[in-house]
Amino acid sequence: MARIGSPAELEELRKGILATRDPSKRCITLCSGSACLACGCKEVAAALDEEIARRGLGGEVEVRRTGCHGFCERGPIIVIHPDETCYLQIKPEDVPEIVEKTVGGGGLVERLLYEDPATGEKIAHEAEIPFYRYQKRLVFGGNGSIDPKSIHDYLAQGGYSALAKALTGMTPEGVLEEVKAANLRGRGGGGFPAGTKWEGSRKAPGEPKYVIVNADEGDPGAYMDRSLLEGNPHCVLEGLAIGGYAVGAQEGYIYVRQEYPLAVENVHLAIRTAEEHGLLGKNILGSGFDFTVKVHQGAGAFVCGESTALMTALEGRVGEPRPKYIRSNIKGLWDRPSVLNNVETWANVPLIINGGAEKFTQLGTAGSKGTKIFSLVGKITNTGLVEVPMGMPLRDIIFKIGGGIPGGKKFKAVQTGGPSGGCIPEHLLDLPVGFDELAEAGSMMGSGGMIVMDEETCMVDVARYFTAFLTDESCGKCVPCREGLKQMLKVLTRITEGRGRDGDIELLQTLSETATEGALCALGKTGPNPFLSTLHYFRQEYEAHIRERRCPALACKELIAFYIDPEKCQACGSCRRKCPSEAITGAKNLIHIVDQEKCTKCGTCIEACPPRFAAVRKLSGEPVPPPVPEDQRTIERKSKREKEQS
Ligand SMILES: Cc1cc2nc3c(=O)[nH]c(=O)nc-3n(C[C@H](O)[C@H](O)[C@H](O)COP(=O)(O)O)c2cc1C
Ligand code: SF4
Ligand code: SF4
Ligand code: FES
Numbered sequence: 104m105a106r107i108g109s110p111a112e113l114e115e116l117r118k119g120i121l122a123t124r125d126p127s128k129r130c131i132t133l134c135s136g137s138a139c140l141a142c143g144c145k146e147v148a149a150a151l152d153e154e155i156a157r158r159g160l161g162g163e164v165e166v167r168r169t170g171c172h173g174f175c176e177r178g179p180i181i182v183i184h185p186d187e188t189c190y191l192q193i194k195p196e197d198v199p200e201i202v203e204k205t206v207g208g209g210g211l212v213e214r215l216l217y218e219d220p221a222t223g224e225k226i227a228h229e230a231e232i233p234f235y236r237y238q239k240r241l242v243f244g245g246n247g248s249i250d251p252k253s254i255h256d257y258l259a260q261g262g263y264s265a266l267a268k269a270l271t272g273m274t275p276e277g278v279l280e281e282v283k284a285a286n287l288r289g290r291g292g293g294g295f296p297a298g299t300k301w302e303g304s305r306k307a308p309g310e311p312k313y314v315i316v317n318a319d320e321g322d323p324g325a326y327m328d329r330s331l332l333e334g335n336p337h338c339v340l341e342g343l344a345i346g347g348y349a350v351g352a353q354e355g356y357i358y359v360r361q362e363y364p365l366a367v368e369n370v371h372l373a374i375r376t377a378e379e380h381g382l383l384g385k386n387i388l389g390s391g392f393d394f395t396v397k398v399h400q401g402a403g404a405f406v407c408g409e410s411t412a413l414m415t416a417l418e419g420r421v422g423e424p425r426p427k428y429i430r431s432n433i434k435g436l437w438d439r440p441s442v443l444n445n446v447e448t449w450a451n452v453p454l455i456i457n458g459g460a461e462k463f464t465q466l467g468t469a470g471s472k473g474t475k476i477f478s479l480v481g482k483i484t485n486t487g488l489v490e491v492p493m494g495m496p497l498r499d500i501i502f503k504i505g506g507g508i509p510g511g512k513k514f515k516a517v518q519t520g521g522p523s524g525g526c527i528p529e530h531l532l533d534l535p536v537g538f539d540e541l542a543e544a545g546s547m548m549g550s551g552g553m554i555v556m557d558e559e560t561c562m563v564d565v566a567r568y569f570t571a572f573l574t575d576e577s578c579g580k581c582v583p584c585r586e587g588l589k590q591m592l593k594v595l596t597r598i599t600e601g602r603g604r605d606g607d608i609e610l611l612q613t614l615s616e617t618a619t620e621g622a623l624c625a626l627g628k629t630g631p632n633p634f635l636s637t638l639h640y641f642r643q644e645y646e647a648h649i650r651e652r653r654c655p656a657l658a659c660k661e662l663i664a665f666y667i668d669p670e671k672c673q674a675c676g677s678c679r680r681k682c683p684s685e686a687i688t689g690a691k692n693l694i695h696i697v698d699q700e701k702c703t704k705c706g707t708c709i710e711a712c713p714p715r716f717a718a719v720r721k722l723s724g725e726p727v728p729p730p731v732p733e734d735q736r737t738i739e740r741k742s743k744r745e746k747e748q749s
Contacts, residue, residue, distance in 0.1 A: 106381030109389045110267035113258075120259045129164045129206055130184040132248060136171030136330055137365055139178035143194065147179045150195035154202045164206055167256075170246040170334015174234050176486040177217075182229050182247065189229035190215040220484065220506065234485045237503045239466070241474050242450050243327075243490040246334035251369045254376040257337040263382050265453035269345045270390035273456075278349040279305060282452065284460035286472045291317050291328075291408075291445025291550050292625070294471070294538035300442055303432040304350045307440035312352040314343055315417070315436065315443045318359040318366065319401055319408035322521035323572060325552040327476040327488050328446035332359065332366040335450070336373035340396060342452030344383065347394045350442050355396040358413050360403045370398055405522075405576035409624050410435075410443045412578070423578045424624035445550065447476055467493035471537035475548070481518075481555040484509045491536070498532040501555055512557040515656075516640070520549030522569045522576075523629035525636030526562060545636040547629075561658035562641040563648055567595040569633035577626060584627025587618040591634060600661040603649035608638065653724025660704045663723045667708075669694045669731045671718035674738055678708035678719060694736040699727060 107113050131151060135144050151166050172180050177191035183205055190201060193215055204210040216225040217232045226232050240247075249256035257263070269278050283298030304312055316339060320328040332339060343355045359366055374396050377383040385393045399417050401407050407422035414436045416422030435441025451473060455463050464472045471493040477500065480486050484506030491500060497517060501507065508514050516526040519536075525546030527534065534540055538548050556565065570592045579585040591614050594607050615631030622628045638645060647653045654662040667678070667687075672694045679687040679695055686702040689695030695718075697708070709719040 106379070107388060108381065110264075110271050113263060113267050113388060117258050117261070117264075120255050124259065127185060131164065131166045131206070132169045132172075132182045132184065133166060134170070134172045134178055134180045134247070135168040136175070136178075136246075136333060137326070137363075138171065138175035139180065140365070142178050142192075144179035146195045147181070147193055147198065150198035151181075151202070154198050155206075158202060158207065160202070160206065167248075167250050168252075169249060170251050171330040171488060172247040173238075173240075173243065173330075173488040173490075174232075174485065175488070187229045188227050189217065189232065191217055233506065234487065234489070234504055237495075237499060238490050239474050239492050240490045241454055242338075242447060243331065243335075243476050243488065245338060246330065249335060251334050251336055252372055254337060254373070254380060254382075257335070261457070262337050262453075263341055265456035266341050266344050266382065267388055269348055269456050270388055270392050275305070275349045275351060278345060278456065281460050282349065282455060285455045285463040286460075286470075287448065287451055287455060287463070288471060288538055289445055290447035290451070290475065290548075294548055297444055297448055300432045300444070301346060301350050303430065304352075304440040304442045307433045309434075309439045311354055312350055312439060313436045313441040314346045314350055314352045314355045315413070315441060316343055316355070316357040316359075316446055316449055317408060317410075317413060317443055318357055318363070318446045319405075319413060320360065320363075320446075320550060321403065321405040321408055321576075322550055322552045324480045324554055325478045325521060325550055327478050327551055329360075329363045329366050330488055331446050331450055331476075332357075332363070333369055336366075336370045337377065338450045338453060339370075339446055340373055340377055340383065342449035343396065344387070344394050345452050345456055346442060346444070346449065348392055350440075352442070353393050353395070355394065356417060356436075357396060357398045358401055358407075358417060359398060361400045362403050367398065367400060374398070404578070405572075406578045406624070406626055409626060412624070413443065414441060423580050424626070426623060447551075468535055468537040468540065470539045471548075475536065475551055477536075477551045477553045479505050479553050479555070481553075482508050482512065482557040482560070483555040493537050494535040496533045496535055497527065500536065500553070501532070505555065508555070508557045512559065514555070515558050515560055516556045516562065516565075518546075518554040518556065518565065518569075518633075519552065520547035520632075521552045522572045523547075523626070523632045524549050524552065525632050526556070526565060526640060527636075528640040545639055546632075559656055559658055561599070561654050561656040562637040562644050563595065563654075564599050564656075564659055566633040566637045567592065567599050570595055570630070573626060573630045577630075581621070581623040581627060583618045583621035584623065584630060587614050587622070588627065588630050590614055591618075591631065595634065598645065598648045599654075599659045601648070601652045601659070603645075605649065607649055608642075608645055611638070647724070651724045655723070657721040657723050659723075663704060663721050664699060664727045665697050665702055665704060665706070665708055666720050666722050666727050667695050667697055668718050668720055669736070671716055672738075673716050673718070675713065675716065677711040677713060681707050681711040683707060689736075692738045692740065694731055694738060696730040696736075 182189045287297040288294040406412050407416050409424050412422045412424040474490050476490045489504050516528050518526045527544050574588045574592045577584045618627050647655050684703050686698045712719040
């Protein structure tokens, strides 16, 4: 491939690519993201290739392997263009019917369409499925339509036009001003304004300067950065190169976890093809600007996502944080000015340069502009990655896009911001999502994890879970974090195990204060957040555990018991047959009972008891009634005639 020497040549190449593509030609986009790979999309792809070849449709139909479409829970997913028919959870054996009916004949395979759980209505077009309908996929949209291994797919969609515009039509200061005017705030943590950070580096003395992509993403349940890098690596590279130009850096780094092999593979390939096309490397687009990008594979420690730890790891040393007397945009990697931004932050940059700051700021709240990608997981009907305009109320994200809570259960809280984030209760569901709004509610945006919790989630246990995660991930360099979080975990564990004491809440508060004030990095400083936010909104749950030895959510194993209500039991035996520890005794016509000594509290019996009987109950904070004596356990069943007479 000859290098592209100017913006005009780039435009010519784009036109050339588009000329070879017939927009009316059918194209099947098949998600090949990590989640879909895990549920068999490779086999579906092979079946599609084979079926299309068998029918001699190769010239008429393109099969394109794309990145994550977002609706991972329903993978493997395909969308058939141009009419955007979307099929979910397809198997290789569905493929011949899909090709025959939809690709060949324009008909539908009804059973593979999305079905509205409330109305039973089938929805054929991707954009009309509620999960997609309320989203605004400005950053994530390319993921579902381009093949991440093809630079031509990215170019066809206007890729690298923002870089061309910046390099040949704008000064570095002009780019900086545009990013500042857009009020682009960092999507990976605290929401620091990117333009201000860039300006600091640009003005700082010292050469060379660096720009860095933070693709460490270690929050449990979050995978938007990984999906962006896997599915659309060029948009991140383009943003990074524009940032390099604005800051005065000629070297960029991508710090990505070793555990994300597809992201590593696709980003390596993207760098190589961008270099071959002259979009990275020397004299980019004939502008005189040189910019190279290297990939660093991290070994997967949560703390390495912290800015100073990440830079230390990039230098080849142990990834531990260091004090920030001087910010790393002034003195960062190898003590040089270094701009570190999150994957999604960089991916927003081409949008801002192409569309202008004014357009970008039309979306969002007063302090948070543009869109944000969330990883919507937990007790939610539609799990996946969603991109929404800043300012959308939590309620809309959870109920309109996420489809609400499964199994008719009640919403309890949503945890945002990753392990150091906080839980937002039901009465704040109308809160618009934005950096400041979430912080005011005692949580934070973090990198965009959103974990939905239902009535069966114990909030003390949630605090214990995240504190355990952070205790494990503490690098151990400073005492308030290393020892403080460990002590907090000890106290939280004993509360969930029914061994809480008077004064435990106050002790946790003191430990929180010490960690917040004394810890070296934000891991320790924000480590108490899960405790503090659950205490703020759910204090009565802490008190019930400590004072009444009761778990109101009936979740903490040490505080619950399973009991069969003798009035309701119909001796069907379902629970007895399924109990893995043979803790249930009973027989035909004999009311069943649970041997509390043998019961491991696995909960299988409650699931097994038919809902029309609903005889198994969970108890907490009250004694388990003694079992009914054997001679009173027989159920007198009425004969059919007696039943008819009564
Ligand atoms: C313990 C810890 C882990 C972090 N992990 C990440 C991460 O995985 N990805 C990320 O972008 N930022 C992470 N951050 C935030 C970074 O320190 C930094 O603020 C961010 O990368 C800056 O980019 P942004 O301004 O674009 O958000 C982490 C911070 C802490 C304290
Ligand atoms: S909770 Fe599990 S172990 Fe206990 S009785 Fe029910 S099925 Fe058996
Ligand atoms: S499943 Fe329910 S009704 Fe059937 S024996 Fe067990 S407790 Fe009784
Ligand atoms: S990986 Fe396929 S939809 Fe997310």
